[in-house]
Amino acid sequence: MAEFERPIRTTLTDGTPVMIRQIHPEDKHYLNEGLEELSLEAQHYRFFAPKKAFSERELEAFTEIDHHTHDAWGAFDESGDGPKPIGIARYIQQEESPTAADFAVTVLDSHQGRGLGTLLLGVIASRATDNGIAHFRSVDMSDNRKLFDLLDDFEVERDTRGPEVGIDLKLHDDPAAYPKTPGGEVFRRAHELYCQACGAR
Template structure:
């Protein structure tokens, strides 16, 4: 095993307790997780889908699901969080390096509505950042809808700054040195 998945296995699986008391396990997404991802996506409200994808969305296509469950390489990694012991989908976080030789990666994070506000986003972000640092990534770039106050608050709490503002979304840069190690 090489690359980012190798570094992720150094810290994963990781368990954490949410504010609700639910115990969650965070681990790399695998091909076998397709049904869990579809289930989690089905439990996102229209508003949550809009905030994540910056557009109205229906179900995930087979091609999108295949990209999410791809084992990854040195340039990307997806992590999923599920409750324990019943494996209810909680959230998904992913980064994709913008340039194979560069230190920046685009990141995205989604938390199922029932688990929003419980610390799942924070646990996923910290875990993703730890794995990304092990792969040589030094900053995340995130496109966030300007009305997604929860995500903006989370990123700002770690020192993210707006690099570019557009009509609907903001591009933020988060130095991974400002995210605590797990």
Template sequence: MCNAPLQVSLDTGHDVLLRPVGIEDESKFQQIFRAMSPESRYLRFFSGANPVPDAVVRSLADADGHKHIAWGILDEGEDGTPLMAAAHAIRSEEGSDRAELALGVLDQYQAHGLSRLLIASVALSCRARGIITLEAETLPENRKANSLFKALGGKVIRPMPPTTLWEFDVAQLIETLRTMERPEGLRKVFAVNAGGTA
């Protein structure tokens, strides 16, 4: 398995559900983008547009698990089980062994390991689907993302301006995350979903 949903406890005390997300979750994507602060929307989309255009929301929700892989973390303690965070790997063309990595975490849940849980889940799905390289863009002022990507072994292949382009070898990314002690939920991600098959 590489795509089994799992329940994880965060250091905040939240019990959350980590699972693949798709078009059936479009309303949850609309909710998370409405809940983002203007700064977070800018750092995520390089634009402070509010609301995020429907076409963008739909494209991010429209994950097929192959060309577009998407994972979300959902708050099981809230009515409607809203999205707290989501991450994507999107191929520019069918069959490519490269994909673009993107993620967003609601402000109040940042710095609790959600990004690592999501990236590990996405990377395991990528490995199973034949994606061997991930790229991600960040703004220079997005210090949290830049620090995280450096800690995960990302290589800068195009420095700013206007954005920094990072590259990750999926196999190395998985091994880096496997050795991390925090968040504790990473151990569960690897125990359940590191088999490398769909």
């Protein structure tokens, strides 16, 4: 059985209690549950097209992972009767460039604007740097303002490719190196929470 880091428990900016933990193979149903509640606009920005459900092969690829070259952490709202999936972030190391990784962050529309996206990104950034990753990269739609707003506080290079934009986000081993901005402060908080989860530093 895989060894997982301890769950992180914290609150969002509006006080909503959340648990953030690594994705397990048993979480396949949570991914489809979350997808069902994701708006068509959010699906468009995440998958470049509407998506009704994940295939069995996709669910295996997204949940049966090694947590080193590929790791994912999910967020769950704990304010109700049981944990409700509300967001996920993952990175996948690039084979051609081992110090870089593709990344993605998705937050349900119902929980956007509460700081969860930056918090999830900060957690997987801390995990990635522990595993030798120095850059997060992705290709996104050029009108994805929510993502670009999330990244405005960080060192990001952009390469416009018609309707798409290539993004390169520089990561730091030392969280103090992130800018003294609201986003940088969230990354430092995320790093502290991550270190508590993995029992390090």
